[in-house]
Amino acid sequence: MNIDGKSFRTILPADDGASVEVIDQTRLPFAFELKRLASLDDAAVAIRTMIVRGAPLIGVTAAYGLALGLREEASDEAIERAVEMLAATRPTAINLRWALDRVAAKLREVEFSERATFAFAEAGRIAEEDVESCHAIGRHGAAILADLHQAKGRRIDVLTHCNAGWLATVDWGTALAPIYVAHETGIPVHVYVDETRPRNQGAALTAFELNAHGVPHTVIADNAGGHLMQHGKVDVCIVGSDRTTASGDVCNKIGTYLKALAASDNRVPFYAALPFSTIDWTLDDGVAQIPIEERDGREVSHLTGRLADGGLATIEVVSPGSPVANPAFDVTPARLVTGIITERGVASADAEGLLSLYPERRAAA
């Protein structure tokens, strides 16, 4: 997508296969900086500290991280160690594991000396497929927005939570891809952007990318979405997902579940947009089965932003001495999800719906 009219991707491989550059998302929206990852450790740190974040993007970054690690050691044991180390950086998102398993499985057929080069190329293929996949999600989701626009004859108001935009993927995004495609095809779309505490990925990243690309939007506190829906100000909710069960439960940034409840209570359609790599076919009860990452309480108690003089500063906002808890994700049960938008189309949020889009999984199920 564009920043000031210039097209960007979130991750850019070097021609020599020795490194990748990523947009440092901890610096947005006040600074736009690229960061060079040249080793397995660099990649692991980038994922853990959320220099890169978003389920699809961390999958791609992990694949590149594995490739960078193989430049040092390419044995089967080294691959296994690197896969475990990278998979542990973020326990909830499943794309990480999916991307690593895909690269690792193919590497077993490759000679040691070729492994680093092969893995780097394979990471590149995953990145390209992610772009294709997200663009397809955008086309399928935009059809929903076009139908709403046709039915209502006015601007369509979309509410989204967290950042599932192009910054969360290689390009296009998942939840925001339908908005970008609709915007390009002239459908009037306006986005209510949940601030998305903690870490504020909505206020910092979604607002940044929508603004940079020229899509109308309004930032709101996470608390405001229910009120807006009660007053008919939201036509549809679209969110991303960090892991989706075979039964259609959607695990996404903490607070997503609350918006799904409000959508259901106000008969606002609620969609999750995600590539197939986000589906965990082994699970059928998201609340019980998906591990929820507990992150540092400092993400709640401290915020970083821009001072009036333009400098960045970190401030403490919780009363000193008060303990803080910080679960990073929640699970929205399938019963609250109107549909799941994938690169293959829109499925009902249940086992049959997902299997009808992915019939090759029927044998496995």
Add this chain to the structure above:
Amino acid sequence: MNIDGKSFRTILPADDGASVEVIDQTRLPFAFELKRLASLDDAAVAIRTMIVRGAPLIGVTAAYGLALGLREEASDEAIERAVEMLAATRPTAINLRWALDRVAAKLREVEFSERATFAFAEAGRIAEEDVESCHAIGRHGAAILADLHQAKGRRIDVLTHCNAGWLATVDWGTALAPIYVAHETGIPVHVYVDETRPRNQGAALTAFELNAHGVPHTVIADNAGGHLMQHGKVDVCIVGSDRTTASGDVCNKIGTYLKALAASDNRVPFYAALPFSTIDWTLDDGVAQIPIEERDGREVSHLTGRLADGGLATIEVVSPGSPVANPAFDVTPARLVTGIITERGVASADAEGLLSLYPERRAAA
């Protein structure tokens, strides 16, 4: 309630009737400062800028503000002007209007020369009644917590939103009063404190007062409550109210509705605790009828907190150039409210329930 073992109230009248002192709540939790209000304008500014906030406390402050105004001019017209000016400072909370109407109605029977003194004394009576009322809310609500403790045989986890503690009243609080009474009587209680964006009254005020009084608690992002309820970590929700309809709809800080939805979805009891002065007997459809205050978007885009060096700073956290909306309240429909705790007991959230506690309103209804 106590700060470091010393008992405090939020508003302290001077003996000579020429001023009141209030705790400056915009400075908490990092500074504890009293502010002197010596005129009608001082009181209006204090309410509008939320130096004092919380429905009961702004009612009391408005009553004192009216009294201070009468020291300058005590005509019927001056009273009317002062009432309108103070009532307009915060449009959603109804206690403001209730307290002003009560003082103004009595003043008509009082000679001009006595009006300022009478009004100051009447404001004091409202303050004393608020303390009594909140303490009674505490006793009725604590009985609910005692029953839960008896049934579960372990610590009771309460989730609250915003600050409806003693800082929102003269003393005791509304939603937190049951917690203080339970804590004093030895019932083990732990409070999940919603950060409460924007303005962070949970992280800044509720956490501060619970910590200062020694009540166990944990601050969480507003987004986290649904997840905690899904996993059985919340036994009961208790919130305050800024206006309650005769039919039991509860208007409270934005985001309350989302927690009520999650409570309902997980069969967690959800109570609103409020004095009778918060009930607007003229309304029966909160979503349609209660005016929702829209506050400055800067409350969303900027936060003030403490730097590592101990100084205070204000930072911008929303991507520059992105518009912001800031509705300050939402309405929780009565169907999501398990019960309403008032100074007279616990009512079902419907017209009959409230009228059974306030039978004197039956004639009016």
